Each structure stands twice: as C-alpha cells, then as structure tokens.
Amino acid sequence: MREMTPVERLSLYLQLTRLNRPIGILLLLWPTLWGVWIAGNGHPAWPIVLIFMLGTVFMRSAGCVINDYADRDFDRHVKRTQERPITSGRIAPREALVLAAALALLAFVLILPLNNLTLLLSVPAVLLAASYPFTKRFLAIPQAYLGIAFGFGIPMAFAAQQGSVPLVAWLLLLANVCWAIAYDTEYAMVDRDDDIHLGIHSSALFFGKYEVAAIMVCYGMTLLILAVAGKTLGMGWIYYVGLAAAVGIAGYHYSLIRTRQRTACFQAFRHNAWFGMVIFLGILLDYRL
Numbered sequence: 118m119r120e121m122t123p124v125e126r127l128s129l130y131l132q133l134t135r136l137n138r139p140i141g142i143l144l145l146l147w148p149t150l151w152g153v154w155i156a157g158n159g160h161p162a163w164p165i166v167l168i169f170m171l172g173t174v175f176m177r178s179a180g181c182v183i184n185d186y187a188d189r190d191f192d193r194h195v196k197r198t199q200e201r202p203i204t205s206g207r208i209a210p211r212e213a214l215v216l217a218a219a220l221a222l223l224a225f226v227l228i229l230p231l232n233n234l235t236l237l238l239s240v241p242a243v244l245l246a247a248s249y250p251f252t253k254r255f256l257a258i259p260q261a262y263l264g265i266a267f268g269f270g271i272p273m274a275f276a277a278q279q280g281s282v283p284l285v286a287w288l289l290l291l292a293n294v295c296w297a298i299a300y301d302t303e304y305a306m307v308d309r310d311d312d313i314h315l316g317i318h319s320s321a322l323f324f325g326k327y328e329v330a331a332i333m334v335c336y337g338m339t340l341l342i343l344a345v346a347g348k349t350l351g352m353g354w355i356y357y358v359g360l361a362a363a364v365g366i367a368g369y370h371y372s373l374i375r376t377r378q379r380t381a382c383f384q385a386f387r388h389n390a391w392f393g394m395v396i397f398l399g400i401l402l403d404y405r406l
Contacts, residue, residue, distance in 0.1 A: 121207075129202045133185060133213065134178035134220070140387050141181065144300065145267045146173045147393025148293040151400055152271030152286065155350065156278040159404025165277060168231070169270060172224045179220035180246045180266070186213050187250035195311045221246075234276040242269040253317045260305070260320045264297030265290070285349050292342040299335035299367075300389040302328055303374055306382040329374055336367040343396065352403050359399015366392045 121129075131137045153161050153169050189203045189210065202208035221243055228235055245266035252259040268290045275286040298320055305312065305321035306328060312319050324331040340360050347356050366388070373385040 129208055130216065133182055133202045133208060135181040136178060140390055142174055142177050143390040144393065145177045146170065147397050148268050149173050149270035149274065150397050151289055152274035154400050154404065156275040161278060168227045169274060172227050173270065175220045175224035176246055179217045182213050182217040183247050184250040186210055191315050191317065231277045232280060234280060235273055238273045238276055242273060245269055257318055257323045258298065258320045259318060260298045260301040261294055263301055264294030267297055268293030285346050288342055288346040292339045295335045295338040295342065299332045299339065300386055302332050303382050303386040306374065306377060307379045332374060333371055340364060355406060356399045356403040359396050362395040363392050366395065
C-alpha cells in the first residue's frame with residue numbers, strides 16, 4: 118500500500134474527528150454557552166468565551182476519536198460505519214489514541230490560565246468524555262451518561278467565572294442530560310436494528326415502543342428544569358420566549374419521529390442544533406435587553 122500524502126491523512130483526521138460534521142460540536146457548544154453566559158451574568162469576558170468555545174471543539178473531536186477506537190470492531194458489521202478511518206484500516210488504532218491524547222492536551226492547555234477549581238473539574242470532564250463510548254456495553258441508557266459528558270462545560274464555566282459551582286449550574290447540567298436523552302434517542306432510533314444485532318445498549322431499545330413518548334417527556338423535562346433555573350436566576354420574559362421557541366421546535370421533532378422512519382429520525386436529531394440555539398439566544402437577549 119502506498120504511503121498517504123499529508124493532504125490525504127488530514128482528510129482522514131477530519132473524518133475521524135467529525136470536524137466535517139459539526140452537529141456534534143453544536144450540541145456540545147450550546148449548553149456550554151448557556152453556562153458561560155449565565156455564570157458571567159450576561160457579560161462573560163471574551164477570553165473565557167474563546168477558551169470554552171475552542172475547548173468544546175477539541176474535546177468533542179477527541180471524544181469522536183475515542184468513540185471510533187472503542188467501536189472499531191462493532192463498526193465492521195454496520196454498512197454505514199465500515200469505511201470509518203480506523204475500521205477500514207487507514208488509521209492505526211495507536212495513531213488514533215495519540216491524536217485523541219493530543220486534542221485533549223490542547224484542551225487542557227487552554228484552561229491553564231484559569232483557577233484551580235476549573236482545573237480540578239477538567240479531570241472528571243476528560244474521564245467522562247473518554248469513558249462514554251464504552252458505556253454502550255453495559256448501561257441501559259448510555260445517552261444519560263452522554264448528557265453529563267456533553268454538559269460538564271457548564272459547571273466548569275461557573276467555576277472559571279465565579280470560583281464556585283452553585284445549584285443553578287447543576288440544574289442546567291440536569292437539563293442538558295434530559296435534552297441529550299431526547300436527541301440521542303432520536304439518533305438511536307436510526308441504528309436500532311444494528312444495535313440489536315450487535316448487542317449494544319441504547320435508550321431507543323430501553324424505551325421500546327414508548328420511545329417517542331419518552332423523547333417528548335425528556336424535552337418537556339429539559340424545558341421545565343430550564344424554567345426553574347430561569348426563575349431562580351430572576352430571568353426576564355425574553356428568556357421564556359426562547360424556551361417557548363424551543364417548545365415549538367420540540368413539537369416539530371415529534372412530527373418527524375412519530376413515523377419512526379430512519380431518515381426522519383436522523384433529521385430530527387440534526388435539527389436539535391436549533392433547539393439549543395434558541396435557548397441560548399433567549400439567554401443572550403434577556404441579559405442584553
């Protein structure tokens with residue numbers, strides 16, 4: 118086999134880190150920005166914003182690499198994933214681990230200027246991101262674990278700006294867990310047959326024929342918890358307009374997933390970037406206006 122050119126290897130790295138598919142970055146970015154803006158009382162320092170945005174990209178990319186490393190044997194049996202860089206043999210497993218470690222190190226370097234509590238919280242954040250791909254083997258609802266991993270930037274944002282992690286930070290994290298169960302169950306509905314064949318756990322399998330109802334309950338819990346958090350913070354009416362817009366988006370997702378068709382479920386999953394965005398816009402504009 119001929120040696121790959123740098124451009125070809127870079128293309129494989131982009132596939133491996135999913136930088137060519139930014140939906141995952143957005144699903145991690147929006148809740149992080151919820152925390153950054155609220156912890157900064159609507160006026161976070163721009164270096165903090167930049168640190169957390171870049172850290173989101175690095176950690177999500179590292180998580181994707183670990184995911185493909187963990188699933189490399191499973192992916193051989195799924196047509197959609199057979200050509201992933203590790204599974205297809207174009208990237209060696211050891212090389213993938215080095216790449217993941219390098220990305221995690223870059224994320225850690227970013228937070229070095231921050232306080233000790235933020236540095237301390239980075240340890241469970243890394244452990245959560247690295248261990249999530251393996252939870253599909255034994256947790257009935259690994260999507261809940263994903264929600265913790267994807268939302269851990271929230272307590273870190275409070276630690277970085279307030280030097281503590283108040284109750285409202287954990288409420289925001291809990292809201293993100295409910296949201297992650299909702300959107301990742303939509304994704305799991307796409308892969309349901311493959312997961313059954315491979316013996317992998319997912320919330321779509323756990324909820325069974327009630328998965329659509331469970332998704333809508335999780336959306337409802339997300340918005341209820343965010344409403345409680347808003348009440349605790351004394352947020353104004355614009356914040357609740359953002360939540361109302363998210364209700365409408367969740368309703369649109371129901372119209373897609375109720376048929377349980379794969380294409381429609383995947384469309385609903387991808388559309389969750391808008392759900393997170395309107396909530397953030399509600400936070401942003403409420404502080405501004």
